Amino acid sequence: MQNGKVVSMIRFDSVSKRFPNGTTAVDDLSVEFSEGGITVLVGSSGCGKTTTLRMINRLVDPTAGTITLGGRDVRDLPAARLRRGIGYVIQQAGLFPHRTVLDNIATVPTLLGWGRRKARARAAELLEVVGLPADAGKRYPNQLSGGQQQRVGVARALAADPPVLLMDEPFGAVDPVVRALLQDELIRLQAELRKTIVFVTHDIDEAVRLGDQIAIFRTGGHMVQCAPPAELLARPADDFVAGFLGSERGLKLLSLVTLAGVPYEPVGSVRSTATVKEARDAAAGRWLLVVSPDGGPAGWLDTGALEGLPGTSAVAGLALAPARGLRDSDSLLSALNETVSSPAGVAVRVDAAGVVTGVTGQDVLHARQRSLT
Amino acid sequence: MTIEWQWLSTHTDDLWALSLDHLSTAIPAVLLGLLIALPLAVVAHRIRPLRGVLLGLSNIMFTVPSLALFVILLPITGLTRTTAITGLTIYTLVVLLRNTVEGLDSVPAKVREASLAMGRGRVGTLLKVELPLALPVIMAGVRVASVMTISLVSVASYIGYGGIGQLFTDGFQRNFPTPVIAGVVLTLLLALAADALLVLVQWLCTPWIRKGARA
Ligand SMILES: Nc1ncnc2c1ncn2[C@@H]1O[C@H](COP(=O)(O)OP(=O)(O)OP(=O)(O)O)[C@@H](O)[C@H]1O
Ligand SMILES: [Mg+2]
Secondary structure (H helix, E strand, O other), rough: OOOHOOOOEEEEEEEEEEOOOOEEEEEEEEEEEEEEEEEEEEOOOOOHHHHHHHHOOOOOOEEEEEEEEEEEHHHHHOHHHHHHHEEEEOOOOOOOOOHHHHHOHHHHHHOOOHHHHHHHHHHHHHHHHOOHHHHHOOOOOOOOOHHHHHHHHHHHHHHEEEEEEEEEEEOOOHHHHHHHHEEEEHHHHHHHOOOOOEEEEHHHHHHHHHHEEEEEOOOEEHHHHHHOOHHHHOOOOOOHHHHHHHOOOOHHHHHOEEOOOOOOEEEEEEEOEEEHHHHHOOOOOOOEEOOOOOOOOEEEEHHHHEEEEEEEEEEEOOEEEEHHHOOOOOOOOHHHHHHHHOOEEEEEEEEEOOEEEEEEEEHHHHOOOHOOO | OOHHHHHHHOOOOHHHHHHHHHHHHHHHHHHHHHHHHHHHHHHHOOOOOHHHHHHHHHHHHHHOOHHHHHHHHHHHOOOOHHHHHHHHHHHHHHHHHHHHHHHOOOOOOHHHHHHOOOOHHHHHHHHHHHHHHHHHHHHHHHHHHHHHHHHHHHHHHOOOOOOHHHHHHHHHOOOOOOOHHHHHHHHHHHHHHHHHHHHHHHHHHHHHHOOOOOO
C-alpha cells in the first residue's frame, strides 16, 4: 500500500467453488498471492487450478468466500471493467483468428477507448517487447508458429499495462526448446515489469524455474502447501507434496540454491605469463591454478609435468585441465559438479567481474546442502 | 421438343422483366430469413433446451407443402407479394437457422472466453468475435438458401408472384415447350449468378481465411 502505488496483492478468503453438477473444484481456499511476484499453481489434472485462476477475473463466480484484489472485493467492479485491468494468457494463446496480430494486441487498449492510432502504436511497441519482428503485426495468427502465437498472447495481455497477469498453462502446447526460451523471456520481462503473476502449470520444473512462490493443489480442490520453491523442495509438507516434487527433489533443490554466502578459501596460483620456476615455487600440491591476464581461471596445471623443464621456460603453452569459475549466482549443484570434474577436487570461485577469489571444497558444499533440510 | 428461337427473340424484354420480378421476391425472402434466423440462432445457441425446439419447428415448417402454406397465409396477407415472400422466408429458415447455430458452435470456446476475459461484454463478443468467426458456416447456409429460394419462387405462381414461374404455367397451358425451357435455363442462371456473387462476398469478408495458409 506504499505511496499510492497500484496495490495488486490477491487474497482468497475461505473461497469454494461447487459447480451445479456437484463437482467441488475449489474447497475452502485461503491464500495470498504476493504482489509483484510469480505464484505458480501446480497439481494434477482436475484439481482446480484453472477454476482458481478464473475466479480472480470472474469468469467463474465462487459459491463461497471472497477474493480481494489490492484490498478490494473483485465483485465491487463490473466484470468487464475488472477484466480490462487483468491480463489473461491461455494455452494456445486463444488469439482472435480473424484479427491481425496488431489488432489482437490492441484489443484491451481499444476497449479502454485509447483511440485506434494510440492503440496500434502501443501494439507495435509490444511486438518488440516480446521479441517478434515488426512485420508480424500485419499477419493473421494462423500465419505464425505456435511459439510466436504464444508471444502474441503475452503481448496482448500486457497491452494496457495491467498490474495483474493470469497465465493458464501458457507454454503448455509448445515444444520443450521453445518453452525454455519463452520461460527465459518471461523471467526477463518480469524482472523489468514486476507484475503480480498467477501462473498455472503441470510442469513442476517450470514451477521451480519461474515461481517466487509455488502453491500445490491436490484433487478435490485442496491447496496442500504454498511456499517459495527452495522451502518446498527442502521441507515438503507431506508425502503427497514430496511425491509430486519427484524423486529428483534433492537435485532440484541443489540447482535452485546459489553459492551466495558459501565460504571459500584462498588458493595458490600463478599467472599464465609466469615461468616454470615461479610455478614450482607456488605449488602446494599436485594441481596449481593458472590465472589468465584478465584474472579469470585459465586451468589447472599438473605440477608433475614441470619436472625436467628448464626453470626459465614459460608456463604458457603447457597443457592445462579445464577450470570453470563459479559466481555467487551459480547453483550449489554446478559447484558440486565442478568439484567432481576438476582434477583438484575443488570449485573455483570468482567475483561478479569473473576474477578468481578462491576455492570451495566438497565438504563445505555438503555442509551447506545439509543445512537446507 | 424444339425451341422456337423466334419466340425467344421477340420476348427478351419479358424474360428480363420476369427475372427481375423473380429476384424481387427471392432476395427479400432470403434477407428476411437471415434477419429472423440470426437472433433465433443466438437464442438457440445460448439456451440449450430451446435449440431442439427451434430447429425442430423450422424442420416441420419446411415440410408443409407450399400450396398449403399459401392457403394458410392468404387470409392474412392476401394476394400480394408479401404472401410470396413470407412463404419463402419460412422455407429459408430451416437452412439459415441450422447453419447459424452450427456456425456459432464452431467458434472455439477458448476464443470466446479470451474475448470475455479481455473485458469485452457478451454483446460485443457476439458481434465482434462470434458472428465474424461463424461467417463461413453462415454463408454456406445463405448460399443454399438463396439457390433454394430462387428455384422455389416459381411455386408462388399460384398467387401470381411466381416470376419466371409464369413461363412454366404459360408453356404448360399452351402445350408450348419453349417458355418452359427458357424458364428452366433462366432459373439456373440466376441461381448460379447468386451463388457466385455470394462466394465473392464471402471471399472479401474473410481475409483471415484467404491469407491463412502458413507463409
Ligand atoms: N463448468 C464446469 N462445470 C462442471 N464442472 C467443472 C466445470 N469446470 C471445471 N469443472 C470441474 O472442476 C474440477 C476442476 O477443474 P479445473 O479446470 O479447475 O482443473 P485444473 O486443475 O485446471 O485441471 P487441468 O490441469 O486439467 O487443466 C474438475 O473436476 C472439472 O471437471
Ligand atoms: Mg486447467
